[in-house]
Amino acid sequence: MHSTQLGGGRVKRETRLADGRDLIYFDDPDTTLGDDRSVDARDLDPRPETATMRQDVLTGDWISVAAARQNRAFLPPAELDPLAPQTPANPSEIPSVYDVAVFENRSPSFGPALAEAIGDVPAAADPPRGLDDLARLGLGRTRTSVGRCEVVCFSPDRAGSFGTQTVTRARTVIEAWADRTAALSALPGVQQVFPFENRGEAIGVTLHHPHGQIYAYPYVTPRTQRLLDSIDRTAPDLFARILAFEQEGPRVVLRGEHFTAFVPFAARWPLELHVLPHRHVADFAGLTDAERDELAPFYLRLLRGVDALYDTPTPYIAAWHQAPVHVGRDSVRLNLQLTSPRRAADKLKFLAGSEAAMGAWIGDVPPEVAAEKLRTAVEGVTL
Incomplete structure (x- = not known):
């Protein structure tokens, strides 16, 4: 060994x-x-x-x-x-x-x-x-x-x-x-x-x-191909712009020295939480020891806050998006997109005709309302 x-x-x-x-x-x-x-x-x-x-x-x-x-x-x-x-x-x-x-x-x-x-x-x-x-x-x-x-x-x-x-x-x-x-x-x-x-x-x-x-x-996955197209149509520093936009708004859930967590402006899911590092880094391998040290308790607080919303554990997908290996390394930033179909204690959002067939999403919960609930839940978390 x-x-x-x-x-x-x-x-x-x-x-x-x-x-x-x-x-x-x-x-x-x-x-x-x-x-x-x-x-x-x-x-x-x-x-x-x-x-x-x-x-x-x-x-x-x-x-x-x-x-x-x-x-x-x-x-x-x-x-x-x-x-x-x-x-x-x-x-x-x-x-x-x-x-x-x-x-x-x-x-x-x-x-x-x-x-x-x-x-x-x-x-x-x-x-x-x-x-x-x-x-x-x-x-x-x-x-x-x-x-x-x-x-x-x-x-x-x-x-x-x-x-x-x-x-x-x-x-x-x-x-x-x-x-x-x-x-x-x-x-x-x-x-x-x-x-x-x-x-x-x-x-x-x-x-x-x-x-x-x-x-x-x-x-390169279809989601990332669409992201690369958006970067081409806007600016190479799109993630830096998103971070600044969200940090100045009402949807920030938790902010640390190296990371910020927020509910995105155009959230699709009733529970959706994004995390961005404060500097450009393409993937986990590029994080410094200080960033990794902060991320561990930061991420735990978020996940425990998600579970504190209801009396039972919340189902979710925690997706860590990373830059492709050979393209977009200078523009695609490591980011977490955590999504859950849970829209109430006893209700789930199912992808029906508009979302599943046409990719045309309809949000059930205003992102600002979701952010306030998550912020309150995370504030009550102790590690």
Whole structure:
């Protein structure tokens, strides 16, 4: 097992699972774990073939058809949690007790093979040939879904979310996000890296274990392509302008030395919260130690404030948008967009005809009202 010293006294330990997938442990600075970790001795089926992308000629979007995902775990009982440390009764994905663990998804939407053979996994049969190739339109166009999907386990505990972690643990996860962003960005064929957390069954979560994911895409995502177009049509410093505009308005929820959280002027969702760093930084890997240190308690306060709005935990998607690997590095700023369909204690917003079919959104809650509620909730949070 190879180990590397990271920021703030954290240690990264790299190993492999029984079928050759990467497994990386990230240890807290005050960890009680030793240097040795158990070996994954399971007898696993071969890894699935890499999925195939199909182009929607009406939009230019690429759709990855990953049939192996149909067989992924779906709300298993707690004693069979696949993200908990292995026991004799539970042959899970992680052989040892851990603080934070990251591993390649067993049923990935992208990967596992890139442009070359990896172990027993064959080379991608028909990988993309760059961004110009992906931008061309045509009927029946396909490409191999090169890339990578990783699972980020925030804790060995069976229940919780990012918001239930300690400040120390949250900081370790941020270090893991930064490390994996740099590593995945360096892989051949990867165009964008996306860390995110899905929380709650209303969002479609299939595992209750506190965890998130990281997708490494072989293309620049449609949302980011629209963003790049907006930057081209306005100004390269668009994010700086947005930050200044929101900091002067009534929708700021929390402001620190390095980050500001706000409800955006044109929020789509009844609960929508954005976070921007005060300086331009393209991704997690570019954050300084001081910024990472502030972000851990800052983000926890926001998430606990979201949960304080109601008597039960709030479902959400926490999407950390990062600049593409090869374009827009000087203009696209790292930013969080947290969204929830919860519009009341017992009501959810469902995407019906206008939103789902036409992309024409109708807001249910004025952003200023949502900001005031969130601001009050966050002010009551103690860490």
